[in-house]
Amino acid sequence: MEKKDIPQDHSALVNYIRELCYAVGEDGNYETANSTGWEVKTTALDVAWKDIETRILDAKDKVLRGEVSPVLFYMELRLMDIKILSAYTGFWQWTIKRHFKPSVFNKLSEAKLKKYAEVFDISLKELKMEHFNADKL
């Protein structure tokens, strides 16, 4: 890539960072220059986020239908998977899978619920979906 070809497209980075790129200068030697972004990268990131949004909405529907507990919804909302959630909460992975069942979730002790609320950065009421407002999140 030559220095003059470094893309300067719009991206989420615009107000934060201009990335540093290495490219060939006019004399054939490598130089550095800043770039605001590249459209291809931006689309790749958009695709990833769209996938995340679908997963969150799916989880929300399932919770509203009473098929799974809110733990799954908040896990998706915080971009986690069971492995990461297990690392943050200290619960075993199979324990978390059990907590996905509404019947198990409803009987969870205060201490365990608090743990989840703390990790998800929400209040206990929000965790129990008593004040559930998905648009706000």
Added chain:
Amino acid sequence: MQINFEHRQAAHCENGVTTNLLRFSGIEITEPLAFGIGSGLFFIYIPFLMVNNAPAFSYRTMPGLIFKRTCKRLGIDVTRKKFSSPDSARKVLDECLLNNQPVGCQVGVYYLTYFPKEYRFHFNAHNIVVYGKEDDCYLISDPVMEGTTSLSDYELSRVRFAKGPLAPRGQIYFPHLNEKVTKEKFAKAIRKGIKQNVRDMLYIPGPVAGVSGIKFVARKILKWHDKLGNHKTGLYLAQLVRMQEEIGTGGGGFRYIYAAFLQQAHDFIADDRLLAISEKFTTAGDLWRDAAIQAAGIFKGRLTQRADFVNMHDRMYQVADVEKEAFTQLSKLKF
């Protein structure tokens, strides 16, 4: 309290931290040199490590290795520590800062407040330098940022103890300078770096890494298309492109950095073949970028035919061939 530390922006976080820390110790080193001496160029596909519900790809060596190898090859001792509790981690960090020693830290990105929200995934192998403390705020030099920034005690502790794959566990590291690094030592380190990189890319056992790893993924793309369909394959390709081009991971970008490294190596080792091989890596970088454009067509949903996936496969084969040739030529250099 603030250490007189020069922040320089870099294309990649670990290169940047390594370069900035070594420059603080008085060693004239650039980002490409650090990257090349640390044998940073690589390719690996890790099918069992799912990141955001797609398999992981990496275009560079394991996190931490570039710093480790670069320092070792230049004959510089390194201190590296992990911690079990945030309190002891904070104490050791404060002590280092009091001793006028800027410190490299491995952190997770998800809670990194100064990053744009769109980039905050659970990725735990980001590197920053802490170079001072004012009131309750730590002064941070993040090499991918244009300028320096700061994090509160709580925020820093949170990112240092992020959890999940590659959890940093408060890891800190910094070099000790024992003697001056001579030009001969640099030349020797460069040779070592090139040699190991040749070995990593050409002769690493198993199908998923090195040049053969690129071809493996190329064949996988066709299999994904058969088994998982357009949408899912598109998601995987988006992951491939993000790992290739995204901030701090730049895979195609790494090929350019390596090309720059070979050019700069020429100042230490007067062998004109280095310059010719450098151009090969520029070509490889260009091809990666072209492949990314093709992939973008697929995950945007614009290209949906089987032929388009075959095209992607062919492009990756082409990249693999160019890189194989370049490394084979490097391996034949007798210096």
